[in-house]
Amino acid sequence: MSDPDCIFCQIVAGELPSQKIDEDERTIAFMDISPATRGHALVIPRAHAVDLTEIAAEDLQATILAAQRLARRDFERLHCDGVNLINSCRSAAWQTVFHFHIHVIPRYDDDPLRLPWTPAPGDQDEIAAVAEVLR
Ligand code: 5GP
Ligand code: ZN
Numbered sequence: 001m002s003d004p005d006c007i008f009c010q011i012v013a014g015e016l017p018s019q020k021i022d023e024d025e026r027t028i029a030f031m032d033i034s035p036a037t038r039g040h041a042l043v044i045p046r047a048h049a050v051d052l053t054e055i056a057a058e059d060l061q062a063t064i065l066a067a068q069r070l071a072r073r074d075f076e077r078l079h080c081d082g083v084n085l086i087n088s089c090r091s092a093a094w095q096t097v098f099h100f101h102i103h104v105i106p107r108y109d110d111d112p113l114r115l116p117w118t119p120a121p122g123d124q125d126e127i128a129a130v131a132e133v134l135r
Helices: 007-013 057-078 124-134
Strands: 020-023 027-031 041-045 082-086 102-107
Touching (some): 007 027, 020 057, 027 057, 057 082, 057 102
Antiparallel strands (some): 020 027, 041 102, 082 102
């Protein structure tokens, strides 16, 4: 339920300060300490879960609904032009805090964020082969 060594569990418990902006029975949301853009927030389940593969279905559902709530608020109150939801699952995917979280990042037409990959058509045989593995 809670990991005493986890900083996000400590935020849930009120043992570490945070700028909390939303909460419900299963989730809390607070401002990211190193914001990518104005309004960058994190939504987390109250119950400790390391990542996407481990979070309970009810907590995942509550967390994504809270992210939607915040995204709508971002449009209304920050007048952003877009929103990215980002979840990183494990170190290879940039996860640095191992308590599941969704980044809610307001986007502005003139902000400096860029896609981390360069879109280019892939090899059709490779795409089909990996699709077969995933079916
Ligand atoms: P990750 O890299 O795991 O996807 O995201 C972790 C996020 O947590 C980072 O964006 C980082 O800035 C944020 N973060 C790390 N420590 C703290 C903290 O103590 N308080 C808050 N509010 N955010 C934190
Ligand atoms: Zn935790």
